Amino acid sequence: MKDFDIHRSLNEIDVNAEWVGLREVREITTHRIIRDDHPQSNVTSTTHGIMVEALVDGQFGYCSVNRLDQESIQEAAEKAYIQAKESAKYSLFKFTTDSRPKSVGTHESSYKLTADSISPGELNNILLKVCNALKVSDKIVSRESYGRIVDSTYRFVSSNGSDIHQKFMLVTTDCSATAQEGNIIQRRTDAGLRGRSYQMGMELFDEMELIQRAKRVGKEVVELLTAEECPTETTTIVLTPDQMMLQIHESVGHALELDRILGDERNYAGWSFVRPGDFGSLQYGSSLMNIVFDPTIQTQFASYGFDDGGMKAEKEYIIKNGLLVRALGGRESQIRTGIPGVANLRASSWNRAPIDRMANLNLEPGDATFNEIIGSVERGVFMESNRSWSIDDYRIKFQFGCEYGKLIENGEITKTVRNPNYRAKTIPFWHSLKMIGNKDTFGIYGTPYCGKGEPNQTIRVGHASPVCLFENIEVFGGVS
Amino acid sequence: MTHNQSYEKNMEQVFNNVCDKVLSDLRNDEHLTISMKGERSHFIRLSKARVRQAGIVCDADVGLNFIENGRSAWGGVTFSGNKEVDTQRVISELERLRREVSQLPEDPYVIIPKKGDSSREVYKGNLLSEADVVDALLPAIHGVDLAGIYASGVIFQGTANSAGQRHWFSTETFSFDYSLITPEEKMVKSTFAGTSWDQSRYEKKIKQSKREIKIMEQPVKKVKPGTYRTCFGPAAVADLIWMFSWEGLGEGDIQQGKSALIKMREEGKTLSPLLTLSEDFRDGTVPKFNEYGELSSDYIPLILKGKLVNTLISSRTAKEYQMKSNYAPEEEYQRSPRMANGTLDKDDLLKELGTGLYLSNLHYLNWSDNIGGRVTGMTRYACFWVENGNIVSPINNMRFDDTIYNFFGNQLEEVSSNVELIPDVSTYEGRQFGGAYVPAILVSSFTLTL
Numbered sequence: 030m031k032d033f034d035i036h037r038s039l040n041e042i043d044v045n046a047e048w049v050g051l052r053e054v055r056e057i058t059t060h061r062i063i064r065d066d067h068p069q070s071n072v073t074s075t076t077h078g079i080m081v082e083a084l085v086d087g088q089f090g091y092c093s094v095n096r097l098d099q100e101s102i103q104e105a106a107e108k109a110y111i112q113a114k115e116s117a118k119y120s121l122f123k124f125t126t127d128s129r130p131k132s133v134g135t136h137e138s139s140y141k142l143t144a145d146s147i148s149p150g151e152l153n154n155i156l157l158k159v160c161n162a163l164k165v166s167d168k169i170v171s172r173e174s175y176g177r178i179v180d181s182t183y184r185f186v187s188s189n190g191s192d193i194h195q196k197f198m199l200v201t202t203d204c205s206a207t208a209q210e211g212n213i214i215q216r217r218t219d220a221g222l223r224g225r226s227y228q229m230g231m232e233l234f235d236e237m238e239l240i241q242r243a244k245r246v247g248k249e250v251v252e253l254l255t256a257e258e259c260p261t262e263t264t265t266i267v268l269t270p271d272q273m274m275l276q277i278h279e280s281v282g283h284a285l286e287l288d289r290i291l292g293d294e295r296n297y298a299g300w301s302f303v304r305p306g307d308f309g310s311l312q313y314g315s316s317l318m319n320i321v322f323d324p325t326i327q328t329q330f331a332s333y334g335f336d337d338g339g340m341k342a343e344k345e346y347i348i349k350n351g352l353l354v355r356a357l358g359g360r361e362s363q364i365r366t367g368i369p370g371v372a373n374l375r376a377s378s379w380n381r382a383p384i385d386r387m388a389n390l391n392l393e394p395g396d397a398t399f400n401e402i403i404g405s406v407e408r409g410v411f412m413e414s415n416r417s418w419s420i421d422d423y424r425i426k427f428q429f430g431c432e433y434g435k436l437i438e439n440g441e442i443t444k445t446v447r448n449p450n451y452r453a454k455t456i457p458f459w460h461s462l463k464m465i466g467n468k469d470t471f472g473i474y475g476t477p478y479c480g481k482g483e484p485n486q487t488i489r490v491g492h493a494s495p496v497c498l499f500e501n502i503e504v505f506g507g508v509s
Numbered sequence: 510m511t512h513n514q515s516y517e518k519n520m521e522q523v524f525n526n527v528c529d530k531v532l533s534d535l536r537n538d539e540h541l542t543i544s545m546k547g548e549r550s551h552f553i554r555l556s557k558a559r560v561r562q563a564g565i566v567c568d569a570d571v572g573l574n575f576i577e578n579g580r581s582a583w584g585g586v587t588f589s590g591n592k593e594v595d596t597q598r599v600i601s602e603l604e605r606l607r608r609e610v611s612q613l614p615e616d617p618y619v620i621i622p623k624k625g626d627s628s629r630e631v632y633k634g635n636l637l638s639e640a641d642v643v644d645a646l647l648p649a650i651h652g653v654d655l656a657g658i659y660a661s662g663v664i665f666q667g668t669a670n671s672a673g674q675r676h677w678f679s680t681e682t683f684s685f686d687y688s689l690i691t692p693e694e695k696m697v698k699s700t701f702a703g704t705s706w707d708q709s710r711y712e713k714k715i716k717q718s719k720r721e722i723k724i725m726e727q728p729v730k731k732v733k734p735g736t737y738r739t740c741f742g743p744a745a746v747a748d749l750i751w752m753f754s755w756e757g758l759g760e761g762d763i764q765q766g767k768s769a770l771i772k773m774r775e776e777g778k779t780l781s782p783l784l785t786l787s788e789d790f791r792d793g794t795v796p797k798f799n800e801y802g803e804l805s806s807d808y809i810p811l812i813l814k815g816k817l818v819n820t821l822i823s824s825r826t827a828k829e830y831q832m833k834s835n836y837a838p839e840e841e842y843q844r845s846p847r848m849a850n851g852t853l854d855k856d857d858l859l860k861e862l863g864t865g866l867y868l869s870n871l872h873y874l875n876w877s878d879n880i881g882g883r884v885t886g887m888t889r890y891a892c893f894w895v896e897n898g899n900i901v902s903p904i905n906n907m908r909f910d911d912t913i914y915n916f917f918g919n920q921l922e923e924v925s926s927n928v929e930l931i932p933d934v935s936t937y938e939g940r941q942f943g944g945a946y947v948p949a950i951l952v953s954s955f956t957l958t959l
Contacts, residue, residue, distance in 0.1 A: 064765075068616045071609065074585030075602075078568065091564030096589040105565075111640055112563040119647045121559035149582075150612025157614065171765035207766040212776060214766045214880045293556045295656040295696070296688040299872070299889075380566045419875045419908075421887040426908045426959045428885045430877050448878055452908065452959050483658035483686075484552050484566070484936035508881025508912055 033097045035079075035184050036192075041099055044110045048084035048126045050187040051102070052337060053077075054379035059178045061149070063156040065171060071149060078379040081105040085113035087123030093380040128361050129338055131190040136334025138198040139327045140230025144180050147231045152176060155236050162240040163206040165247035168254060170209045174243065176234060177201035177223070177477070183337075191339045199330065199489065200233045201226040201477060204243045208250040215447055217250035217432050219243075220271040221414035226330045226475035226489065249433055252445050258506035259434050259449040265409030266451055266502045267402060270472025272431055273392060273494035275415040278479070280455045281313075281320055282387035282490070284424035285347060286481075287358025287370055293384070298481050299422025302455070303353070308368050311353040314459025319393040320348035322357060322371045330475025330491035331388035336360075338383060340372035347371075347390070351459075358385050377486035384482050389475075389491035395465030402464045402498050409437040410504050412449045428452040448507030458499060466495030513663040514633065516549040516590070517679050520569055520665060523592050524677075527571075527599050528669035534600075535671055539607075540576040542622045542670040543599070544800045545569060545588060548939045550662035551639050553646065555687070558655040560643060568939065569665075571599060574801065575606040576622075579615045582606050620824040622670035626804060630793070634681030634704035636661050645708060646685070649715045653722070657687025664940050668802035676804075678796035680704065680942065685711070686934040688890070689718050695725035695903050697891040698744070698870055702932040721891065730894040730902040732957065738865030739916075739955035740858055740895070746947040747931035748871040749884070749917070750786065750846050756879055758811055759841030760820040764830050769882045769913060773817040778914060780815040781921035785849035787811055788821070792930075795845040795943035799823075803836035805844075815918070847946040851924025860898040861923055861951055867893045867900065871909075882913040885958075908959035916952045923951040 039051050055077040062070040078095040083106060090113030092105035147155070159174035179199040186192050202225050205218040219225055219242055227233060268276060288294060289301045303311065324332045324342035333342050338360045347355050358366065359374025362385050376383040403411070417430030434449030435442045453461075475491035510518070524545050535541055547569025554562040569588040575581065584602040588595055637645055646659055665679035684702035699721075701714045741749070752769070762768035772778040788809040790797045797805045803824060811819050821837035828834075838844065853861060872889035888907045893900045912918075925948040932944040 067618065068581075068614050071582040071613055072585070073583070073605075073609075074570070074572070075587065076570065076585075077587045088560065089562065091562070093564065093566045093568065095568050095587045096591060096594070098591070105567075108565050108639070112565065115640055115643050116553070116560040116563040119560045119643055121556055121561045148612055149609045153613055171767075209766050212772070214771065216767065291556070292656060292690075293554070293561055295556070295690060296658065296686065296698070300694070380568050382562045382564060384562075417875050417877045417879075417885070419873045419877075419885045419887070421906050421908065422872055422889055423906070426887065426906070428877060428908060428910065428959065450877060452910075454959070480937065483554050484550075484660065484940075487937055507878035508883050 035186050038099060038102050039186050039188065042103060042106045044083060044106045046083035046085050046110050046113065048129055048188050049106060050082040050129060050185065051079055052379060053079040053184040056179060056181040056378065061152055061156055061176045062173060063153065063160040064173045066157065066160055068153060076378060080379050081109045083109040083113050084124060084126065085110055086117035087125065088113045088117035088120045089124065090116060091382050122365050124361065124364065126189055128364055129187060129189065132335060132339035132341065133192045134334055134341065136195040138196065138228045140198045142231035144178050144198065144231060147234055152234060155234050155239065158236060159204050159239045159243045162243035163204055163247040165244060166208065166251045168208045168210050168251055169206050169247060171207040173205045175203040185337065185339055193335045193339055195334055197228065198230050199226065200229055200231065202233055202239060204246055206247050206250045208254050210254045213254050215250050215253035217246045217253065218414060219246055220474060221416055221432060222275065222476045223478065224271045224274055224474040224476060226477055227328050228330055228332050229328050253433065253447045256445040256447040259410060259446040259504055261505040263501055263503050265406050265498060265500050266504060267406065267409060267411045267437065267496060267498050269413040269496055270494045271414050271474050272412055273497055274474040274492035275418050275429060277390055277392055277492045277494060278490060279418060279420045280424060280427055280458065282357065282390045284455065285357045286385045286387060287356045287362035287366060287368060288385040290356065291362060291365060294481065297483050302423045302425050305366055305368055307353055308356060309354060312351050313348050313353045313456065314351045315462045316350045317395055317462050317465045318348055318351045318459055319346065321345065321391050321393060322347050322388065323391055324388045326389060329389045329473055329493065331489050333388065336372040336374045337376045338374035340374065342372040345371050357387050375488060377488045381482065381484060381486045386481065386488050387490055391493040392495065394468045394471045394495040396467055397464045398467055399470050399496055402466060402496060403437055403442055404440040405464060406437040407439060410446065410449055411435040411437055411442060417450065425454050427455065449504065450506065451502050451504045453502055461499045461501055462497055463500050464498035466497065470496040513549050513636065513681055516567065517663045517665050519590050520547055521667065521677055523590050523595055524667055526592050527596050530596055531599050531603060532669060532671050538577060540621050540671050542574040542668060542801050544572045545667045546939065547588065548662060548664045550660055550940050551642065553642060553659040556656045558650045558653055565639065572800065573599065573602055573606060575603065575610060576619055577610050579619055580610045580613045581616050581619045582609050582613060618825045618829045620801065620828065622672045622801065624672040625674045627675045628798065629677045632680040632704065635706060636681055636683055637706045649712045653719060654690040655687050656690065657685060659685045660934065660936060660940055664942065666796050668798060668800065670802050674802050676796065676798040676802055684932055684934050689722040691722060691725050693726065697721045697725060700932055700934060724900060725891060725903050727902045730904050732894065732904045732907055734957050734959060736954045736956050738862060738953055740862045740865065740867045740949060740951045742869040742949050743929040743947045744931050745868045745871045746848065746950055747945040748874055750848055750945050750947055752874055752884055754842035756876065758821045758843065760822040760832065761826045761841055763820060767879065769876060769879050770817055771880060772882065780812060780913065780917045781919065782814040783851055783921050783924050784815050784917050785813055787847050788843060788845055789847040790845050799836055799838040805836045809835055845943050848948060850926050850928045850948045853923040853925050853951065855925050855927050855949060858925060858949055858951065859895055859900065862895050863898060864896045866904065867895050877910055883910060884913065885910040907957045909956060910958045911956040916955055920952040920954045921950060922953050925949040
């Protein structure tokens with residue numbers, strides 16, 4: 030961005046708006062995939078553009094352009110102005126500059142190794158070795174190793190003095206293996222949903238560690254071929270942090286996004302069973318449940334210093350001892366409702382307007398050791414790594430499936446089971462949280478793929494959780 | 510010329526100029542395909558029949574698929590429409606790819622671009638001007654609770670390769686995808702879409718939706734988990750058909766053990782003889798060329814009377830598994846699906862259903878056992894309990910979990926004689942071309958679980 034002076038550009042814009050903001054994003058994303066010992070994909074793409082927002086008569090309008098010359102930005106500002114001016118005749122809500130207060134600061138990911146510290150050739154070589162390590166049996170019919178690197182720079186400046194500069198380095202690693210014996214086919218990945226996504230550097234491509242994990246993935250997928258189907262019964266389930274990621278995301282995160290509660294999302298992802306009056310009064314789950322919005326954990330995938338409205342990101346309790354206390358709503362939604370929220374007005378890139386998005390949403394650890402949790406279960410199913418997810422538009426009725434399961438019998442993990450699934454309703458489910466693991470069971474995960482909004486936006490999220498035990502849950506297996 | 514038309518025209522010109530320059534400067538042993546996708550779109554997001562967000566997005570990207578010495582890499586950059594800026598960006602990206610490719614392992618399945626037919630299709634529309642939209646859209650929805658998204662503008666796609674083949678496809682379209690909502694929070698969904706805005710047609714469409722929402726004001730029947738005789742409206746069928754793009758009809762997924770249709774290939778399982786599904790480009794709303802400029806046939810039968818007769822095969826997959834490509838995109842998804850009509854008159858649908866469920870829309874589908882062909886999801890919007898051929902009441906939203914081998918297989922009783930276009934209104938990577946042509950279907954048993 031050295032050739033583009035965003036401050037100068039802002040100063041030269043000539044429109045009669047109450048407020049003007051410029052948000053420039055430059056993001057370089059690289060995917061590298063090795064499949065069955067051959068390169069499948071070596072892709073690097075750069076997106077670079079700017080969104081001009083204008084506030085006119087209480088209404089925001091925007092125009093996003095892929096050209097950074099002043100003439101184009103001035104034209105974009107005029108279009109944003111017209112959009113705001115015309116739309117103001119039918120505004121849903123009249124905002125003021127209070128929704129974009131002055132904010133100044135910087136944020137930079139903490140990492141050891143820069144993106145260019147491992148060359149494309151070296152990274153292909155590492156991924157080849159990981160792919161090779163997956164082949165622990167002739168029953169494995171397909172193998173894949175994966176790396177994703179994102180180098181992202183955000184600038185946000187505004188007519189009331191905001192000046193924010195954020196730089197992110199994000200890395201995802203994964204591997205997967207598919208095994209077949211007769212008509213039984215099973216697939217296992219490293220954590221499901223590209224869950225090993227972190228705000229870290231190339232140090233994550235630790236060859237020895239990735240190979241060890243690949244061997245485990247290969248071994249477990251072969252194990253699933255001869256495993257029994259997950260039983261159909263109502264029982265205790267023990268979920269690992271990589272499945273809790275999805276559980277928190279779908280049945281807590283989206284349900285508590287204020288724009289959904291306000292109804293903005295009703296034509297797409299849906300509404301929420303949570304109502305504005307529930308904050309401070311709804312017992313969402315058991316007293317073991319403590320959910321925090323925490324964009325300050327350095328290595329977690331969706332950490333940041335400021336949201337796209339310029340609000341400083343800080344840790345906040347969302348659910349405290351099971352009681353719903355705060356919403357996942359950014360400044361605009363907070364002003365619309367008067368409900369306390371967080372700094373989560375976020376856009377996926379320069380070409381989308383910011384909306385309420387969960388970022389890092391974590392379940393805090395408790396006291397139980399892993400052995401105490403398993404030891405407490407007379408009969409149950411242990412489930413690991415998400416492979417299937419679906420929930421209704423009010424975020425009540427969900428059904429999730431995992432890659433790998435184990436029976437728990439008389440306080441011990443026994444047989445492997447395949448195709449483990451469970452279904453439940455959100456509030457009864459979280460009230461059935463009976464044991465929560467300690468820090469030793471805590472795992473940090475994230476995923477690049479959370480979809481929401483109109484026009485649609487895919488954004489990164491992070492979720493951390495300990496191992497958790499839920500009682501009286503309906504479990505079942507695959508097609509018989 | 511409108512803003513959209515001048516934007517698209519400039520993009521095509523600059524794309525051609527950049528391609529001329531870059532392709533002519535390639536070295537003898539280098540191969541390159543340059544692809545482009547872009548849009549100039551106007552979005553207005555509505556909630557409670559008021560404007561929540563409004564804006565314009567001008568965006569385009571070019572991708573360079575570079576091959577040298579049996580090695581390949583892909584590079585993408587934002588395309589601005591400024592000839593000097595874009596030429597420099599593309600040349601710079603090509604230099605990066607040259608440096609990268611030399612380090613990569615050999616790729617045995619690399620596809621060298623070929624000379625083939627070139628094409629150019631530009632479809633102009635008659636869209637509302639950006640300053641006029643809110644006054645056209647909002648008065649008709651005064652007094653109702655509506656959430657939705659109006660999207661309008663030009664979308665374009667092009668390719669050019671080092672063997673001399675070029676394509677360009679652009680179209681101006683609009684869509685207004687919306688939900689009407691009762692005070693009791695029951696909803697109906699509809700989409701008004703096309704290439705030429707007609708205010709009176711729009712107002713008629715809204716009036717029709719207002720009539721449809723009335724029936725949702727009746728008390729809800731609480732349906733319990735179980736199996737039900739069920740009629741799926743076209744939008745619900747479209748949701749089910751699109752599932753075949755996700756670990757379904759792709760040949761690579763079948764070969765690599767990831768497809769819900771593996772049992773059809775390996776065990777000879779079939780779906781209902783009433784089910785015929787094709788990739789059909791004949792209506793001209795979707796470009797026939799993929800990101801490598803390869804041209805698909807106008808019509809590819811995929812499932813013919815319940816039998817899997819073709820899959821979507823990219824040239825890369827074809828080379829790996831010694832098959833014949835049908836020039837699917839590399840991700841082997843459906844671009845223009847059409848499910849064939851049956852014989853049941855749409856006016857007789859409810860009569861044939863008798864007593865059971867009518868589901869207009871589904872929500873949040875996912876494979877719950879991909880290899881077993883089992884799909885889970887929710888009922889949503891205008892879904893009804895029907896008795897003796899008459900709609901009795903809306904139902905509560907229910908979770909389903911059932912297999913394609915049931916609802917598209919032995920339980921499929923009837924297919925409607927009319928087929929509707931359900932436009933693809935998704936906008937994750939930008940606005941989309943086309944949609945799915947689908948009928949309504951009647952199944953004798955469908956499993957609700959929660």
